[in-house]
Amino acid sequence: MRCNYCEWRCELGPQQYGVCQMYYVDQGEIRERFPHRWSSYSVSRMESLPLYHAYPGARCMTIGTTSCNFMCRYCSNGFVARRDPAEQIARMYVLSPEEMVRMARKLGCHNIVFNVNEPTVSLQTLAELKVHADEAGLPMGCLTNGYTTEESTELLCSIFSFMNISLKGFTPEFYQEYLGARDLEPVLRNIRRIAQTCHVEVTTPVIQGVNDGELMEMADFVADIDPQIPWHVFRLLPEHEMTEARYPSIDAINEALHDVRKKLDYVYFHNFVGSDWVNTICPGCGHEVIERFSLGCGGDRLCAFDCQDNRCPVCGQEIKIHGTRVLWNAMEVAR
Numbered sequence: 001m002r003c004n005y006c007e008w009r010c011e012l013g014p015q016q017y018g019v020c021q022m023y024y025v026d027q028g029e030i031r032e033r034f035p036h037r038w039s040s041y042s043v044s045r046m047e048s049l050p051l052y053h054a055y056p057g058a059r060c061m062t063i064g065t066t067s068c069n070f071m072c073r074y075c076s077n078g079f080v081a082r083r084d085p086a087e088q089i090a091r092m093y094v095l096s097p098e099e100m101v102r103m104a105r106k107l108g109c110h111n112i113v114f115n116v117n118e119p120t121v122s123l124q125t126l127a128e129l130k131v132h133a134d135e136a137g138l139p140m141g142c143l144t145n146g147y148t149t150e151e152s153t154e155l156l157c158s159i160f161s162f163m164n165i166s167l168k169g170f171t172p173e174f175y176q177e178y179l180g181a182r183d184l185e186p187v188l189r190n191i192r193r194i195a196q197t198c199h200v201e202v203t204t205p206v207i208q209g210v211n212d213g214e215l216m217e218m219a220d221f222v223a224d225i226d227p228q229i230p231w232h233v234f235r236l237l238p239e240h241e242m243t244e245a246r247y248p249s250i251d252a253i254n255e256a257l258h259d260v261r262k263k264l265d266y267v268y269f270h271n272f273v274g275s276d277w278v279n280t281i282c283p284g285c286g287h288e289v290i291e292r293f294s295l296g297c298g299g300d301r302l303c304a305f306d307c308q309d310n311r312c313p314v315c316g317q318e319i320k321i322h323g324t325r326v327l328w329n330a331m332e333v334a335r
């Protein structure tokens with residue numbers, strides 16, 4: 001039986017688990033091998049995910065399972081995403097979707113974001129989680145590589161109202177050689193589709209000398225969908241099979257972004273301590289409407305928020321924000 005969750009479209013059987021090793025066939029149905037198992041759950045800031053334009057400042061519960069449908073040579077979560085899930089299961093938390101939502105509320109979280117590995121490999125559990133999150137009034141978001149089929153992209157959109165989608169390169173050859181995927185085209189198709197109904201931010205991890213020459217083409221692609229889509233250019237520190245690769249030069253990438261910044265309203269450059277390119281500048285008048293601080297490695301946080309009704313207080317330009325500013329302890333106060 002063929003799995004249509006992602007573009008691998010693996011043939012599955014009772015003991016045949018596909019590329020991600022997370023699904024099998026039971027009585028004619030595709031099922032998860034490890035439902036309701038979590039590699040992690042913790043409290044984070046939205047900015048650290050990164051999601052800069054969704055519920056700024058909110059406290060979110062970040063969750064993850066195990067495995068992935070990509071085989072990125074530089075994976076920074078290889079200890080979770082690139083190991084046999086059957087070997088990890090003994091170390092994973094067992095929490096029903098209802099218990100996970102209860103935990104999020106107890107910890108004062110405003111929303112839930114799946115961010116550790118790829119949500120496509122745990123869609124059934126996440127669809128269940130969505131039901132309970134809706135009942136509790138908790139929005140759900142995710143980080144994804146966007147390699148879903150058209151059918152499961154619809155499922156993704158029904159579960160998550162905000163997403164950060166990785167656009168890791170801009171050639172099929174890069175997707176084949178560095179990510180172990182078949183093609184780039186489904187990712188481009190899905191970014192276009194998801195942006196129609198969900199809040200989308202895009203992240204591109206830059207490997208100097210490999211994909212930094214494709215930045216302009218990627219910016220053109222994103223701008224063609226909507227020049228207001230926030231784009232995170234991420235200084236990748238290659239791990240897993242690429243520990244020998246040199247660290248990308250901050251100055252060289254920043255220079256490459258000079259012309260790119262003219263194409264999109266919100267271009268960020270981070271994953272290093274003290275980045276100057278993490279603030280939101282009003283596209284209308286240049287006023288700094290959101291100030292952030294970057295500690296690198298997912299440690300970004302909100303410092304100041306100077307928008308009124310999601311508009312620049314100086315010129316009135318609308319600033320693209322999904323939801324509104326949320327105070328860190330807002331849910332504690334509300335309880």
Ligand code: SF4
Nearest residue numbers: 003006009010018020
């Ligand atoms: S989700 Fe997993 S089993 Fe399904 S097609 Fe993708 S890699 Fe294969």
